[in-house]
Amino acid sequence: MLDDFLILIGRFHPLIVHLPIGFIVLGILIELNKKKLGWSNEALKFIFFWASITGVFSIISGFFQYQNGGYLWETVQNHFIAGVLTIILSFSFYLKLIENSIFKPIPRKLFTIANSFILIVTGHLGGNITHGEEHLVEPINNLVGINGEKTLTVKYYEDFEEKPLFSSLIRPIIDEKCVRCHNSKKSNGKLKMHNSVELMKGGKNGSIINYDTPEMSEMYIRIHLPKEEKKHMPPKSGKQLTRQEISLISKWIENGSSFEKSIKDFKLEENIINYFFDTEKPFFPLIEASVPDNESIRKIRKNKITINPIYKNSNFLKVSSINNLDFKNDDISLLSDINENVVSLDLSDSKITDSIFSQLKYFTNLTVLKLNNTTITGKKINQLVELKNLKRIYLVNTNFKDEYINIFTQFKNLQKVYLYNEKDNFQNLDRHTKFDNKIFEFGYYSLED
Ligand code: HEC
Structure with missing residues (x-):
């Protein structure tokens, strides 16, 4: 109980330290402008008194963080000493301000310089502990070009771990x-080194x-x-390897310098994977569809159906029948030439029925499907299970029946199903026990006129 309390205090250290920092910075600013400010001395006494008090709290909380946070004394030692010095300085300046005889001979300027200096040092040493030594040094090095420049970022793809490490990452470096x-x-x-045979020679x-002792290679x-x-390679004048590139090449050599072994065989650390791969999965499919036929698009547009690329130069399309409220099941055949290009399809407010599902299953890259304000009940919606990319389905104000809701649990990548309704269609559904599943957005509402 007490231990937990101390741990908690320790965790607050990074927050508490900002109190003395704030006081000292404010104090230095006032001190520097004291000629302009008539009231500075009274304020400064107050400020440096409280800088010292909050400083003591910072030291105490810092000590608990050191004790419970798994830090080595060597790691925190200098930061600790600098912290104590900070308080001593603040308090000495306070004593000088209240005209203590010991500190009277010391010039005020000296205090200002020392206070500024020690504040930066303490803060920097503290930052090194929480963020690592490289935290500041790395971006500065990069700015002045000391470090290597990153060679490549590979776009995330589904089975990247199956690909050989050498050809996908080492070769480009x-x-x-x-x-x-x-x-x-x-x-x-x-x-x-331009090909593997020469590299081996x-x-x-x-x-x-050196296959026997890789580290001696x-x-x-x-x-x-x-x-x-x-x-040192590359020579000083050449483009340097980054830290992560060195550790990747090292890993490759340590594990036998294989040209075939796949990425997963090397069991790379997550931070290395994240460094080389843009691991954020894109919302729309990764493969690009073939270029949609212009003639077909013109024909479709004639039927008051809007078509737009999802972003500039993409072959993926966003299609909507919103300007054609007479859109019926059969009209979906208009889109047959661009099935694989459609990633977002909005048939809201149209006259479609449940038979539409037997057609929609051919839209292999469909990611977002909107069927709001239609008479859809959900019968046969299971045909869409084959759509591997389907992530969002909008079924707001439809006649969707609770008996079909279970089917959605078979959809592989589904993220959200919107089922808001004017009527409460799902009264019989035991949502909390059966659908404790984050993909459903339920609710019912009725708008007043
Ligand atoms: C700017 C030119 C330059 C670049 C870029 C360069 N090297 Fe070198 N490398 C040299 C020179 C010059 C030598 C010969 C002098 C020496 O042995 O230090 C050499 C020699 C070597 C040797 C020793 C060969 C032997 O049998 O003695 C190795 C290993 C090596 N380089 C690896 C690399 C690697 C790995 C890289 C890329 C990360 C690289 N070098 C990039 C210029 C370069």
Whole structure:
């Protein structure tokens, strides 16, 4: 109980520290403008008194965070010392302000400089603990071009883990950062790296891969040497490898430098995967459909059906019958030429019925389907189970029957089904026990005129 309380206080440390920081920053600002401000001395006494008090609380909470947060003393030591110094300085300045005789001879300017300095140091050391040493250094290095520039980001695809690590990730890095000096025309150190056969042959000192002791591989050693070393690869002047690229190449060598092994065989850490792959799955399908036929599109548009690409230059289309309220089941055949291009289909307010489902199942890339304000009851909606990309279905104000709701649980990628209604169609449904499922949006409402 007490332990938990102390842990809680510790967790608040990153928050509490902002109190003294705020006081000290405000104090320094007032001090710097004290000639303009007639009231500065009284305010400063108040401010540095409270900076010291809240500083003590920061130290206490910080200590609990150190005790319970699994930090090594070595890690926090300097931050701790800097923190204590911060408080001592604030309190000394307070004592000077109230004309304590010990601090009287020390010039005020010195306090201002020391206060500013120690605040930055303490804050920076604290930041290093929570965010890692590289937190600030990395973007600065990148800004001034010290670090390597990232070679590639691979768009996420369904079975990326099945692909060989070498051809998908290592090859592009070598091409970008090594091949310039190691190719058939220019082979520095007699080493060529532009294809796998040459890479295996090695350079003037033989193979650059050591299968028995991978860590002794010439390639491994050289990319790990400090940049200042003459033998560091790529040489100082060349495009450097990023930290993540070094660790990926290392992993590849450590695990036998295979050209065939797939990404999943290497059991890469999540942060490495996320670094190289844009793992955010896109909403619409990843494969691109073939270019829709212009003539067909013109024909469809003549029937007051709107067609738009989902974004510029995409072959995927958003189709709506909203301007054609007479749209009937048979009219869906108008779209037969562009079935695979339609990812969003809106047939709301039309005259369609449940027989439409036997046609909709051919829209293989359909992702969003809107059937609001129609007489759909849900009969035969199971035919849409085949639509692997279907993510959202809108069935607001339809006659959808509760007996068909179960079918949705068979849809593989469904994210939401909107079933709001003017009448409460689903009175008999035991929603909480049976449909404790986040995909359904229920509710009923009636709008007044
Ligand atoms: C700017 C040109 C340049 C780039 C880019 C470059 N190298 Fe080199 N590399 C050299 C030179 C010059 C030598 C020969 C001198 C030496 O051994 O240090 C060499 C030698 C080597 C050797 C030793 C070959 C042997 O048998 O002695 C290895 C291994 C190597 N490079 C790996 C790499 C890797 C891996 C990369 C990419 C990450 C790379 N190099 C990028 C210029 C380059």
